[in-house]
Amino acid sequence: MSSWSIFIYIMFLLINCILANWKMNLTKLVVNASPIISLAQIGYADLLLNLSSELVIPKGVFEEITAYSIEDPAVLWMREKKKSLVHQVEIPTIISEWNLGKGESEVIAFSYQQKEYVVAIDDRAAKRCAESFDIKVRGTIALIIDAKRKRFISEATPLLLKLKGNGFRISAAVFDEALKLAGES
Numbered sequence: 231m232s233s234w235s236i237f238i239y240i241m242f243l244l245i246n247c248i249l250a251n252w253k254m255n256l257t258k259l260v261v262n263a264s265p266i267i268s269l270a271q272i273g274y275a276d277l278l279l280n281l282s283s284e285l286v287i288p289k290g291v292f293e294e295i296t297a298y299s300i301e302d303p304a305v306l307w308m309r310e311k312k313k314s315l316v317h318q319v320e321i322p323t324i325i326s327e328w329n330l331g332k333g334e335s336e337v338i339a340f341s342y343q344q345k346e347y348v349v350a351i352d353d354r355a356a357k358r359c360a361e362s363f364d365i366k367v368r369g370t371i372a373l374i375i376d377a378k379r380k381r382f383i384s385e386a387t388p389l390l391l392k393l394k395g396n397g398f399r400i401s402a403a404v405f406d407e408a409l410k411l412a413g414e415s
Contacts, residue, residue, distance in 0.1 A: 256366075257348045257376075260286040260340045263294045263304075263333050263350040265370045270303035272392040274374075278350070280382045281373060286347065288319045288336030319343075328359045341365045371400065371408050378412045386412035 259282040265288070269275045278285055289411075295308050309403060319336040322343075328334060334356040341347040341360065348366040351357060360367045368376070371390065378386040390408055396402055400408075409415040 242393075257282055258284040258286075258344075258346050259350050259368075260288065260337050260344075260347045261350040262337045262352070262356070263291050265350045265373060266295060266307065267302075267304040268293070268352070268370045268393055268396070268398055270307045270375070271396045272389055273303070274377075274389060275304065277309045277373060277377045277382060281376055284347075285315050286317050286340060287315045288340055289316055290319070290332035290336040291332065292316045294333045295301075325359065325363075328355070329382065330356050330359060334359075338365065339361070370398070371404065375408060375410075375411045385414060387414050412414070 258398070259278065261278055266275060269277055292308060292313075295304050298305070304387065317340065319340045321332075321335045321339045325339050325342060328335070328338075330338070330353070334351060334353055337349055337351055338356060338360045341349045342363050342365060344370065345365070349356075349360045350366055350368050350370075352369045357367050370393065374386050374389050374393075376385070377383045377389075383389065387409060390400070390405060394405070406415065
């Protein structure tokens with residue numbers, strides 16, 4: 231074997247190790263409608279794929295987003311690319327008793343049944359429900375900060391400003407804290 235062939239082989243092994251380690255450090259996500267809609271509106275829905283080693287969209291979330299014939303970015307993202315990510319989810323009584331929407335309930339139910347999944351959800355009541363079951367929760371803003379930290383985006387500020395511009399509710403204090411966490415304040 232030539233030294234060039236050995237070098238190529240070693241580089242191949244090194245790249246595969248790096249990629250395997252990188253993928254292992256990503257989170258398994260089960261995502262609700264709000265992060266999909268919010269990120270799609272600003273052109274960054276694919277961050278959900280980048281940030282996750284496995285991405286799950288419960289059927290109720292898929293139906294909520296695609297129920298209307300409006301051709302907005304979230305509907306297009308779901309219809310064109312993501313049907314393979316959709317899973318049927320049974321909602322246990324302990325979660326349905328919280329009286330959340332179908333999508334929120336399915337997202338939490340999935341993670342309740344498969345604890346290694348982190349819930350991506352923005353609704354305050356749904357976050358409280360998930361946290362009461364010791365389920366890890368990430369909101370859209372946290373996902374953007376994660377994307378910055380993992381270098382999928384170079385800056386969080388433009389995305390946060392676009393979110394605000396599209397009507398995403400974020401207080402000045404939370405906005406400032408997000409910038410600090412992203413290292414941009």
